[in-house]
Amino acid sequence: MSDKPRGIGAGLFGKESGTSYEVYLNLTPLMDVMSNLLFFLLASFGATMVAIMPTTVPTVSSGESAPNDDKKEDAVNVTMRADASGITLKCESDTIAPDLLKDMGGKIPRVGGQYDYKQITTVLNNIKQKYRASKSVVVVPDDNVPYEVVVKLLDAARDTRLIDTRNAILFPDVVLSGIATHDAEGNLLK
């Protein structure tokens, strides 16, 4: 390629014209359209930030469990009943005497017409601190409790976000109760 400089109006492929034009593109309408699109997408993007909460239903096993010689760490299963008066927490365990668990649960009354979610997390956190292998909580809401409140109860049971910014995991296995009507053989549960 030649190093000879090209003059005014000289293009890559030879002289095109003797006059040069400065063209100002009017970008304002394009800006307008793009801003509209942008705001629309921003609004939709916020609305579709959907997450999931995994839950299961109780299952019934007809067979006897196989004996396990391994020494297991003590764990408790917490049952959380939600009714009009408040939350009742009850702890049960296969390996710990009921007398030791009697004082761990209790009743958490409503405050200002709402469940005291922070207190629920605090009580569950105390249980978890004492029996670290505990993982399961069975939530038993009344039929008239709205789904939104059930989700808040599950949130309060799952981690310590409500009371602590460090956010430790509490009871990751959540079971919604009052669902299974039949066992594996199709027998009606009482």
Added chain:
Amino acid sequence: MSGGGGDGEYDVNINLTALLDILTNLLFFLMVGFMSSKASMELDGGMQLPTSTAQLEPKKAVQVTVARKELRVEKEVIANLRDGKVVAAKTQEGKIEPLLQRLQQVRKDKNVTGPEADILFVLCDKDTPYGLLRRVMMTAAEAGYPKFRMAVLMQ
């Protein structure tokens, strides 16, 4: 454009090219993010999901929607709802018969195997009474879907 304080008029051309560049980048970023959403879901006009601190990303599964006025499997309306109750649909021992039949059919048609086979993706309006949701979940468990992914909005 007229500039104050003098006799002369000034024609000011704002250079929008740089701003346009930023907007284009943002636009493409948002469009790609919008399209790569793993699970697509359609919410009714009046339906609202509850907010939660859950962080798990949604994964595709058979979708059941408990809206304010209707119960749907995928996009098909199964039953109408009024005041948190199923209207004009057969119920037996708490189960919702049309839902049970449809889910059994879907399970048969899809023929999915593995751990994803018994999971249901549930979209439920935040004001739905638990009694109705319980019946939906109980029916789903009967149809072979005992595990649920409950859709919520991230807080």
